[in-house]
Amino acid sequence: MGTAIQAHFETSRAPGALSSMDSAAEYLRRNLAALLPLYVVAMLPFSAIMIATIDFVTSEYRAMTVLTSWLLVLATLWRWAWLAFLQRRVQTDIRGGEPHRIRGRLHSILFVRLVASVCATWGSFIIAPGLYGFLIGGMTTPLYLEPSDRPTAQIKRVISWITSSHMRLLKILTSLGFLYFISLICLYALIRIVVGTLLPSFLGIDPSDMGFTLSSWTGILVVSYLVGLIFDLYWAVLSVMIFYDLQSRRLAPDLRVRIRGLRNSSSS
Amino acid sequence: MAIQRRMCANHDNRMAIGVCVITKAPICAECSTRYEGVNYSKEGLAILKKRRAKASKAGMSSKAVGYMLAVVVSPLLVYAHFLFFEHTTSFFIDLQQFEFANWF
Numbered sequence: 001m002g003t004a005i006q007a008h009f010e011t012s013r014a015p016g017a018l019s020s021m022d023s024a025a026e027y028l029r030r031n032l033a034a035l036l037p038l039y040v041v042a043m044l045p046f047s048a049i050m051i052a053t054i055d056f057v058t059s060e061y062r063a064m065t066v067l068t069s070w071l072l073v074l075a076t077l078w079r080w081a082w083l084a085f086l087q088r089r090v091q092t093d094i095r096g097g098e099p100h101r102i103r104g105r106l107h108s109i110l111f112v113r114l115v116a117s118v119c120a121t122w123g124s125f126i127i128a129p130g131l132y133g134f135l136i137g138g139m140t141t142p143l144y145l146e147p148s149d150r151p152t153a154q155i156k157r158v159i160s161w162i163t164s165s166h167m168r169l170l171k172i173l174t175s176l177g178f179l180y181f182i183s184l185i186c187l188y189a190l191i192r193i194v195v196g197t198l199l200p201s202f203l204g205i206d207p208s209d210m211g212f213t214l215s216s217w218t219g220i221l222v223v224s225y226l227v228g229l230i231f232d233l234y235w236a237v238l239s240v241m242i243f244y245d246l247q248s249r250r251l252a253p254d255l256r257v258r259i260r261g262l263r264n265s266s267s268s
Numbered sequence: 269m270a271i272q273r274r275m276c277a278n279h280d281n282r283m284a285i286g287v288c289v290i291t292k293a294p295i296c297a298e299c300s301t302r303y304e305g306v307n308y309s310k311e312g313l314a315i316l317k318k319r320r321a322k323a324s325k326a327g328m329s330s331k332a333v334g335y336m337l338a339v340v341v342s343p344l345l346v347y348a349h350f351l352f353f354e355h356t357t358s359f360f361i362d363l364q365q366f367e368f369a370n371w372f
């Protein structure tokens with residue numbers, strides 16, 4: 001009996017570091033129709049202001065940067081609030097049962113996201129706070145919606161989970177970054193081929209007319225942003241998966257110790 | 269091992285049915301109060317009440333301090349975000365001087 005339980009735990013530890021990436025991709029594929037409306041609502045204001053900002057950047061319209069930056073801050077808060085609803089859906093699907101209540105917890109979620117995001121942006125100059133901020137930002141919603149008497153203690157626990165699984169998490173983050181750059185390069189190559197050779201030779205369109213989409217700053221920034229959106233949605237799902245993955249990895253050794261204790265007490 | 273016969277701390281003539289989990293005094297059935305599955309003497313229960321009140325007060329005040337801190341810190345955090353967006357935008361405007369675009 002004991003060995004059967006232990007064997008189960010040995011195999012449940014087996015999945016590699018990237019297994020949560022697979023399950024996030026699979027989940028996203030199955031539930032895209034349900035998640036997309038929430039994501040569009042979350043990102044619409046941010047994207048509109050972002051595209052305007054990119055336009056001001058490429059036209060070197062410096063006077064607008066103060067206004068667009070404040071608007072981006074507001075759109076970021078809006079984005080986090082709606083991503084909380086999106087992540088709640090993922091969380092409910094993972095753990096089953098009724099969805100957790102968001103009301104009364106949203107302000108805490110937004111506050112922790114603010115702190116985590118300052119770490120992820122300004123803190124990334126010294127790398128480690130940036131990584132912690134990025135990871136905690138993604139896991140804030142599942143963390144705060146999970147019933148717990150003291151969320152501050154929970155945050156401490158998550159920080160210790162991150163520290164103890166840092167190799168696993170670094171693997172995930174580097175793969176994500178790698179995938180992002182690969183997809184950017186592929187997309188640029190595709191655009192170049194289409195605009196540079198296919199359009200003029202098959203359709204007789206002069207590429208210099210649409211050259212701006214190819215090699216101008218606007219084109220590069222907009223394409224990078226749009227590809228970034230796909231990864232942002234993926235990360236919103238993936239971070240919930242990582243939250244539960246870390247939790248189970250943390251709990252599994254505890255369970256093993258308890259099972260060992262049970263076996264010892266019954267044999268003596 | 270001989271069974272130790274103990275008398276209630278308040279009643280010399282009554283057998284103790286257990287000890288108070290807080291004061292450790294032996295108590296009889298009349299003197300003991302069962303609360304949350306364990307036995308308390310009257311004194312023990314009073315001490316428990318005091319401890320609970322103190323803990324909840326400390327919890328309340330630490331919560332209040334937390335909220336105050338959040339209210340003070342939040343505008344600074346929002347401003348830090350504004351600075352980040354503003355610096356990033358300016359950085360990209362400056363970056364264009366390098367004519368990076370021609371490399372693609």
Ligand SMILES: [Zn+2]
Binds near residue numbers: 276277278299
């Ligand atoms: Zn008594």
